[in-house]
Amino acid sequence: MWSHRAFKAITPLKIVLLIGQTIAGQNCLWVWVRDHRQHHRHSDTHGDPHNASNGFFFSHIGWLMSKKHPEVIAKGKLIDMSDLEADPWVMFQKDHYKKLYFLFAFLVPVLVPIVCWDETVFNSVMVAFFARAIITINGTWMVNSWAHKFGTRPFTRDILPTDTHLVALIALGEGWHNYHHTFPWDYRAAEAGSPLNLTRRLIEGMAAWGWVYDLKAATPGMVKARVLAKGDGSHPLWGHSTFEEFQQHENR
Structure with missing residues (x-):
């Protein structure tokens, strides 16, 4: 915040x-x-x-x-x-x-x-x-430390921060660090659907109670475009695609 x-x-x-x-x-x-x-x-x-x-x-x-x-x-x-x-x-x-x-x-x-x-x-x-x-x-x-050395880089391959389940578990969701450095303004600090993200659930619960508002998040289209353009190929859905294939699909 x-x-x-x-x-x-x-x-x-x-x-x-x-x-x-x-x-x-x-x-x-x-x-x-x-x-x-x-x-x-x-x-x-x-x-x-x-x-x-x-x-x-x-x-x-x-x-x-x-x-x-x-x-x-x-x-x-x-x-x-x-x-x-x-x-x-x-x-x-x-x-x-x-x-x-x-x-x-x-x-x-x-x-x-x-x-x-x-x-x-x-x-x-x-x-x-x-x-x-x-x-x-x-x-x-x-x-x-760990999340700048061990893990995958599904969103931006040419930076040190990584996505790692271990740190996500220990830090209650903060382990999806490659995502966080790619979209630092996203309140979830992780892609939608990422597991072990209790912090995101807490924020969304507080939003439901009216305690927090104006939540910012990257759209699925933004995330997919970034994965295809800059990812290291490890994303479970789009990791093996290429940005050229994505552009061709969008132009059809």
Whole structure:
């Protein structure tokens, strides 16, 4: 919603999503969106914060353990963030991120087991904070690493992002990454009918309740044309066709 403007949401849901993003512990939303927009604009080049061309380890976690490439700093200053800067809720989270993170990502998750079922402080901290953070963050990082190396490229063959069932399972639908880089503004982040896409189902459920609206999605015709023109031949329906055959069929 914030990175690609794929849909809009009512204010109460925005607040809930901001709290969830805070719990995820991946920096404030403003920084996350800037990095993600930069990743798409300069994907797998020196201007990409987690450039997969530098190897699996770098794109997974190494980019957070090293100084930013000068191109990352230079290109990051050019990313338009005016839409987020006009959102008071986003900027409130940005200004108070550390306090909000301590409250929602550490204090509340740790206190609930202690208060509700007499868990020890040590166990609660180790499981409800450290284990949860390590598991969820590494699952998210697989989108930057595994899904830029292993898998198929049915929609755009000359980029690193791939479609992979494994990451789609772990990241609740975010593993159809070749599609996402081809149509980044599509709210589904995957082709219609792709399995393991619980995030898409959640968004559609919220749309049915009127909580989100103005959903954007690529049409089947757009998807087919792209597969035939730029795909690697792995698409289950049109992968073995050619763009010339598609054009001939359309002209008949």
